[in-house]
Amino acid sequence: MNAPPDVLGRAAILLRAISARERGSATTAELARATGIARPTAHRLLTALMTQGFVDRDPDGRWLLGPELYLLGTAAAARYDVTSLAQPSVRRLAVATGESAFFSVRRGDETVCLLREDGSFPIRSHVLHEGIRFPLGVASAGLAILAYLPATEVDRYLSANDLTVAYGVSHAPDRLRARIADTRRDGYALNPGLIVEGSWGMAAAVFDNRSRPVGALTLTGIESRFTPDRQPKLGRLLLDEAHRLTITAR
Known part of the structure; x- marks a missing residue:
C-alpha cells in the first residue's frame, strides 16, 4: 500500500482538485469529499495556501486558485506551454x-x-x-x-x-x-x-x-x-x- 501523502503532497492534491472543478472553485466540504482528506485538515491546508497566495476565497466561501499560481505558471510557460x-x-x-x-x-x-x-x-x-x-x-x-x-x-x-x-x-x-x-x-x-x-x-x-x-x-x-x-x-x-x-x- 502506498504511504499517505505528506503535507506538501496533500496541498498539491487540493490544488489539483480545485483546478479540476468546472466552475474553478469549490467549498471545503466538496474538496474534502473529492480528495479523501479530512475536512479540518483540508481547511487548515487551504488557509495556509491562502496566506501564500496559492488559493483565494470568494464571498460565498468557495476556494479558487490564487494569483501566485498565475505568476508561477507564467514563469514556467516558456518551457511547458x-x-x-x-x-x-x-x-x-x-x-x-x-x-x-x-x-x-x-x-x-x-x-x-x-x-x-x-x-x-x-x-x-x-x-x-x-x-x-x-x-x-x-x-x-x-x-x-x-x-x-x-x-x-x-x-x-x-x-x-x-x-x-x-x-x-x-x-x-x-x-x-x-x-x-x-x-x-x-x-x-x-x-x-x-x-x-x-x-x-x-x-x-x-x-x-x-x-x-x-x-x-x-x-x-x-x-x-x-x-x-x-x-x-x-x-x-x-x-x-x-x-x-x-x-x-x-
Missing part, C-alpha cells in the same frame, strides 16, 4: 466536424484537459472542460495515451490502479485491454458513453521526439453524432491533426 501549438489543431477539428474539440496532456498517471473549442453543432457534451483530470485509461484521451505506452508500463499501471471503484466495471483490466487492442488496431480511441451515458468521445495520441505519447486530441458529442459509418472519418481527421501536432511540437 504547448497550448499555442495545439490551438490551431483544436480549432480545425471543431470547424471540420461541428463537435467539441479538446487538447489534453499527460501528467503522471493522469490526463489534464488544457484546451476546448466548440463546433457548430448546438448540443454539447459536458464531460470534458479545461482543467479536468482523468486517470489514464479513462475517457478517450486517457485511453489513447495508455494504448501507446510500452506493454510493461501498461501492465504495471493496470496492476496498481483499480479504476472500477470510481468508473465501474467497464474499466476493469480485461475490458481496458480489449479497448487498448482496438485503439492500437484503429489508431484512435473510442469512448462509447462510458463516463456519462450518451456522451461519446474519440481521441488520437500526440507523441514526443522519443515516440512516447504525451497528449491527445479529442472530439466529443452525443451518441447520434458518432455512428459507425462516421467514426472512420472522425478518426482520420484526429489522426491527421495529431500527426501534424506531433511534428510541429518536436
Whole structure:
C-alpha cells in the first residue's frame, strides 16, 4: 500500500482538485469529499495556501486558485506551454466536424484537459472542460495515451490502479485491454458513453521526439453524432491533426 501523502503532497492534491472543478472553485466540504482528506485538515491546508497566495476565497466561501499560481505558471510557460501549438489543431477539428474539440496532456498517471473549442453543432457534451483530470485509461484521451505506452508500463499501471471503484466495471483490466487492442488496431480511441451515458468521445495520441505519447486530441458529442459509418472519418481527421501536432511540437 502506498504511504499517505505528506503535507506538501496533500496541498498539491487540493490544488489539483480545485483546478479540476468546472466552475474553478469549490467549498471545503466538496474538496474534502473529492480528495479523501479530512475536512479540518483540508481547511487548515487551504488557509495556509491562502496566506501564500496559492488559493483565494470568494464571498460565498468557495476556494479558487490564487494569483501566485498565475505568476508561477507564467514563469514556467516558456518551457511547458504547448497550448499555442495545439490551438490551431483544436480549432480545425471543431470547424471540420461541428463537435467539441479538446487538447489534453499527460501528467503522471493522469490526463489534464488544457484546451476546448466548440463546433457548430448546438448540443454539447459536458464531460470534458479545461482543467479536468482523468486517470489514464479513462475517457478517450486517457485511453489513447495508455494504448501507446510500452506493454510493461501498461501492465504495471493496470496492476496498481483499480479504476472500477470510481468508473465501474467497464474499466476493469480485461475490458481496458480489449479497448487498448482496438485503439492500437484503429489508431484512435473510442469512448462509447462510458463516463456519462450518451456522451461519446474519440481521441488520437500526440507523441514526443522519443515516440512516447504525451497528449491527445479529442472530439466529443452525443451518441447520434458518432455512428459507425462516421467514426472512420472522425478518426482520420484526429489522426491527421495529431500527426501534424506531433511534428510541429518536436
